[in-house]
Amino acid sequence: MSLYTFLDHTAEKYPENTAIIYENEKLTYHDLKDKVDRLAGAWKELGAAKGDRLGLMVGNHPIYVVSYYAALKLGMIVVQINPHYTSRELLEIFNDSETAYLVAEPDGLEKIAKISEIYSFKQIFSTGDSQTNDIPTISELIEKAVPLQETCSISAKKDIAVIQYTGGTTGKKKGAMLTHFNLSANVLQSKVLYGSTMVYGQEIILTATPLYHVYGMTSGINLPIYLGAAILLVNRFELEKVLRLIQTYRPTFFPGVPKMYNAFANYPEIDQYDLTCFKVCTSGSAPLPIEIMKKLKDLTGVPIGEGYGLSETSPTTHRNPPDGVSKIGSIGIPLPATDCRIVDENGVDVPEKTIGELLIKGPQVMLGYWNKPEETAQALKDGWLYTGDLATMDDEGYFYIVGRKKEMVIVGGFNVYPQEVEGVLYEHPAVLEAAVVGIPDKVAGEIVKAYIVPKAGREIDIQELKEHCYQNLTRYKVPKQFEIRESLPRNTVGKLLKRILVEEETKKA
Template identity: 35%
Template sequence: MTYASLPDQRAVAAPHAPAVADDTLDLDNTAFADAVRRAAATLRAAGVGRGDVVAIKLPNTAVLVVAMFAAWRLGAAATPINPSLTTAEVEYQISDAGAKVLVSSDGAGTSVPVLEADSLTAAEPDGGEPEAEPTDVALLIYTSGTTGRPKGVVLAHANLVSMVSTNASSSDMSESDHSLLILPLFHVNAIIVSVLGPLAYEGCVTIAGRFDPRTFFDRLESSGATYFSAVPTIYTMLLGLPPEVKPDTSKVRFAVCGAAPASVELLEGFEKRYGIPLIEGYGLSECTCSATCNPLDGVRKVGSVGPALPGVEIKIVDRDGRECPTGEPGEVLLRGENVMRGYLNRPEENEKTLVDGWLRTGDVGYLDEDAYLFLVDRAKDMIIRGGENIYPKEIETVVYGVPGVAEAAVIGRPDDKYGEVPVLYVSAHPGAELTTAAIAEHVGTQLAKYKRPVDIIITDTLPKNPVGKLDKPTLRRIDQSA
């Protein structure tokens, strides 16, 4: 099974039901299938066939979704490109992915033919049958590149189908569901959770072009969406809206929070104010989006990212590869049909990352007695202070207990005596007042002396990568410059 024929199937089953809408387009199932066939004809005329790669550099629009499905119809893969990348960065991804063409509105100067987005659906509809097979590559998702050059994560159609099915079973997805997409479509979370999820289960998607906290709830209400997915930064902005903002959220079943750690204050505050269950999960591009999720109807444990999703296995191992006992931290390994085929053109990294069918995530965590996963930190972010191992996330979790803290990030600062020492950067919720003294006092009662930050910096905002994760490499550079 693949999703290459999904537009056709939807058009036959419910010709006039809504499919994909954005700020200017509103496509029902018939119009969506027609647009995909026309885009496929344009791609075929440009020489795209099975096994090729189509690069797509567009903002969040229905045309981007159409282009992706058109590539799949021809048995080609799609690699979405962040529109904010520089020309050199775009060229790197096009070259590394081996793209045959680029679909864009401003693709001049690239090394491959550019197909203008405005004329993508101008051709007569393609008359061929969908050619993709489950083992064919569907997506090449490029990692954010905070450490070295971005890597292409190879995801087959079978990965997508498995991931969508797994997510749907945990959220009771049905034809009545309608997602409001606000995350960038060059990231796998948006594609899986907000596009393929509802479309595969006869629902629909509305694509918001640009997120604005002041107009978000108006769009949520007018669209009739039943769920959305976002990152902690967005929820922080929404929670900081004036008290008189009281939207009607009666149609919204839940919201998903991922990509970065969220404080308990944020999770509970958002749900209490807006009445929307906020479900936190854990995953990465290398496992096609998600591996765990706190249950929508069930126990949601504070500080945990939930148990493994159906069909996903989790194993915690020590440095020697031995499985850790319950409650003992170690590296998080994942196994399942959602695990990537590998990194494109990087056999040495694949050998280190994919071991005996298990994906080595590089994350440190532990499983409790109920098999709920608690993340401790990224292995590469660990700070070694005078021979003592310090996990930044442990400190950050404590700091999130300070009222008013919106974001917290701990990094290691080089030190002549200890090798490294922890340094804390924090930002405040809108309207909140933070002091370094209050933070230091709270941390001092919760952590051993060697774990306490030697410096606390309060700033308006913390740097983030394109998908909303705290960008610690950039933060380290800022700290070193200061």
């Protein structure tokens, strides 16, 4: 079925339930569906058709949700776009996906106008309040349109719903083709894993993770709309504002990212706020330091359910179960109907507690990469997705990510996994953030370097930090170099961009 069907069913079952809370205004499921159907009608009148690519270059706003589901109702393909991308990055995506229609925020229209000089869109739409430069607004289209009654016929396993661009470790963007089946399956898999913890028609989901990110899309809108939950939509994660919203609306589920949990844990006045309303807190997009997980459990009363996923898997494949054993440092168990293997460099399965590459098979695994048959063939073999991540499994079937295959550092013939070293660095009381990479060295070929961001008002004695590492790590794993920095390079979801650190060091060398 079409992913739009989730909205259709929920609006019929819970028409008066709150669908979205945004800037203290509420929208019911009946009204949300009406807006979606009207926008779909308007776009159809303008010639939009099944298979056309619609770029959604919008932050967290109700118009994002309306545009997303209107496109899916028409059988269009949503191209998820980070509004903060540079012109060069945007052009790369537009050219690759052949984006025909684009929804953009007023702030991005100037950038788009310049791109339009060399790239031709069929139509651009604005999320603004009033029309500028002959660009119609989504609100005006909705107001004047007649609701579209029929939903486009969808072949769920073949028809693409979303193209989700991912940079991977190389920085070159690839568009993961996610079908209606992939995305619907991941929602249902998540609901089965959460079980009776999540009640239809009764949850309030705090959606602060960007919706243009695959984790925000699935956990922040697709899952809540399937559940008939209220989406507490936050445009930008501003800590004190989010804390006030939590006090007012008492959300029950928070799909967050480490950057957000880190902000909670290190906020000096956090004890003045009550975070015990959450039944489930999950973390995705990057590993969550153990110290932060412990602090958040004290604050919320529930363990932070760390998990694992990829743009290529819609995204979730593993999660610590909310009503089962939650193991700190583990990504948990595979979601229902998800098969996993850990293999060596020859593709041979390794025993438990042995490190190898994680392979995944399941209904959430992408169709392939858009316009990239060679990359698709490298990633998908015999139905298995080769993740490029190094993992291990314990004797109870819980998985642990050790690091990226390409990020592993070899020191004197020994493997060093950056994530293990980072875990030790985070245990130091003065360390706010840490990143460990392998950098070029004329003598050794490669050495371990650590980049450290100190906590506010704290100074770090590098010699003392090195001693801390020697006490907790085998000697060859201890970083040879340390660099104190004010910040680390991250994307808008807080994911660490280690390749930028490596590029800096390569230029220096």
